[in-house]
Amino acid sequence: MGLLLVAVPVLLVLWLIVWPIVVAVFTTFQVDTPKGPAWSLESYSFFFTDGFSLGNLWVTIWTTAVTTVIVIAVALPIALYLRFSNGKLAAYIQSIALFPLFVPSILLAFALIRTIGPNGMLDTLLNAAHLPKIRSPYLTPWGPVIGLTWDNLPLTLLIVLSGLANVSTASVEAARDVGAGSLSILWHIILPRIANSLLVAASFIVLGLFSAFTLPYLLGPAAPEMMGPFMQRTFIDVNNPTEATTQAMITFLFCAVFAVFYVRSVASSQRRRG
């Protein structure tokens, strides 16, 4: 009976996720020869020898790394503050920090362009304060970094907060009682306990960023571009689905470690909850 109820969604997953990947493996690892399809790494070797493609891959890795570090560096202090404070100020901070969850990417892109873009609000304010103009990050690799940080902050904050909820206040007070200052407590008591949450947050960000499209497309330069816009251009404008699929497979590969970690972590927390 249960099988019947779950049949449709499961089949959907099989048809639209598992099957396309299988097909992708076949189309990208094969090449058409006069004798019929044959196994070959030609698609991949093209990618890895093409300077243009490699440049895009590189900027994706760079953007992902920088954004992940910045997001966690911002989210962690806020999460720690929220965990150990209460009151109206803390409630306000939590509401604001979670607000980006309710701002869709395109609207965010538009807002950021109008703020940090050329002649945007930032330029206006700097001008009014008679400060020198700074080069707008719009249409540089830093543009997507700013947008993606903004976008990923709430989810990361939620994940870290969820991990921090498992650190009991009594264990922190016990540490203070035996003489630990705030830094010692952070390093010896809190971080070991939330290490898993931090890794889950990082995995989430990496998986999201490696395939981000809207924000890099609208805020980043035309070249080098991140893998998301690159794949879209290859598929539609260049009209080369095989090459696009190869690019997709390569993103899968680079995220594989994080994907495995993410799946295992969620699976084990599900098992723990029964």
Next chain:
Amino acid sequence: MAKLELRQLSKQFSTTLAVDDVSLTVDDGELVCLLGPSGSGKSTVLRMIGGFELPTAGAVLIDGQDVTRVPPEKRPTGMVFQSHALWSHMTVFGNIAFGLRLRRLPADEIRQRVEAVLELVGLGGYGKRQPNQLSGGQQQRVALARSLVLEPKILLLDEPFASLDQHLRERLREEVRDIQQRVGITTLFVTHGQDEALALADRIVVMRDGKVEQVDRPEVVYREPRTPFVAGFIGQMNLVDGDIRNGRIEAAGMSVATPLADGRAILAVRPEFLELGSATAADAPVAHRVIDYGTHLMVDITVKDNAERLKAMAPANSGWKAGDRLTLRPREVAVYREGVVAHRAVVTPESSPAPVESAHV
């Protein structure tokens, strides 16, 4: 070894006054119990001593030094929490050694001291275990060891046995008392169980609604409760509303000479001091239920016009049964007026109602 002084300590939370003007002195090596129902403020007082709450008024002094604003990591206090609060990612050894490592002591000395304190709490050799491999009682002992190893001046225990079962609780509190006396450390112990307080304390501080009701040695608190609340909280007590007329208090059919002005008052008599005799009158108090505890009988008594039943303790072989008509002969009583004890009396078994001895308070 240290003297602790609390001066007019108060703590106001946004909606409640949790602690109201509490003052107390604790001597060197004394074990004082803070006893009271939940919400009485006893845990808040303890946390203010430990530095985890900032008082809204008043001062905390240790050995004469004002530590009111000193943060917990710099105070010479050690706290054992209700939930043991052991760090699950460290071994037992790691938990105890953590404070010593922070003070950058040499590794040899750390090992020596940790092993010594493990022996002290009866867990010698348990260093390599993980906290989740220990039983509840063992975990609390590790928590105790973790505080003791740093040789604090004041030891604070916040209902440490609340989550353990009865037998374990009794055994552990004896051990804690032994350790405390051996080490000679000034200790404050918060509990809501009066048998725990009576068994352990050098002195008991009975608290209610943030205020101190009485501070005395256990036997004094038991025998001479200062207020009706303390009287009812410690042990079993019959508290009966009555009237004083012409130098005698009349309550639930009992009559005792009381040299106080006329008016309302409360008569208090413990079950063990309420003697029973047979009665014939049809409206005399009647035994509602008799429970045989083996060593004694506990008789529930219904008195006409009284909503609450009285309890009397009778010898095991006295043979009382439900339905028996009784006369009540109180032997030791206290009379409370306006929330404070006004008169105590011991009634000798001569023909009542006239008492032979009486004592003012």
Next chain:
Amino acid sequence: MTDTSLTATAAPRLSRRIDWPGIGFAAFLSLVILVPLLVVAIWAFTEVWRYPSILPQKFGLRFWGATLGRNDVWSALSTSVLLATTVTALSTAICLPAAFAFARLNFPGRNIFFLSFLTVHAFPKFGLYVTIATIFLGLGLVGTFWGVVLIQLVSTLMFMVWIPVAAFQGVDRRLEEAARDVGASPARVFFYITLPQALPAIIAAVLLTFVGTFYETEGAWLIGAPTVRTMPLVMITFINSEVVVQYGAVLSVVLWVPSFILMLFARRFLGPQALGRGLGA
């Protein structure tokens, strides 16, 4: 038992420490998060705003009529609404029974199938879309309404299964047992006890799905363009080729309405802990 020697003077009141970190965080976040949105809001109500003045020279509602009068805006709006409704309805119909089965019934392969929904999020999404697009090319689904429906449906699956599962599991069994005890049949128990108890979280999930689909950009462009044009795609055109800023600003404000409604509801139905847990923290 107060110390009588000190009753003459009241004990000194201790001041509260100022919460510098809190103020810092609040200021930083307010600046970074609220300012860009405020800028767009100002633009939406502007008639003339020339650099470098801080505020518009002339406020006005002229562009509201202009934007809402455009044909491409209205057709995209109807497409988006139709799409979101279809996807949400399909997702609900498919996933809710499955969620109930996962939560309450035991059948072979339950765990594996349950975890299989994770795979949707275990791969970089756009890469997944590209592989799906390749298949769709072969099936002729590219550029069709139903092609877009399918691809958007896939990304709703995980939330529409996992959140209701948590909701069903969270229903206190004792409530159901009490109902059975007074004579209710299993079907009655489901409709009168289980479902209402799980309803808040389920409604939140449905809302999330609708709003998420409404704003979905990647799949819609990859599969739908150029025939199926949703609101996000119109927005992108505005950003890329529209010189007049106000069109985009007005559209932003209009587009934000569903998200705003979601925000009001989400606060009521889902606490932050539940969201974090639903994502697998």
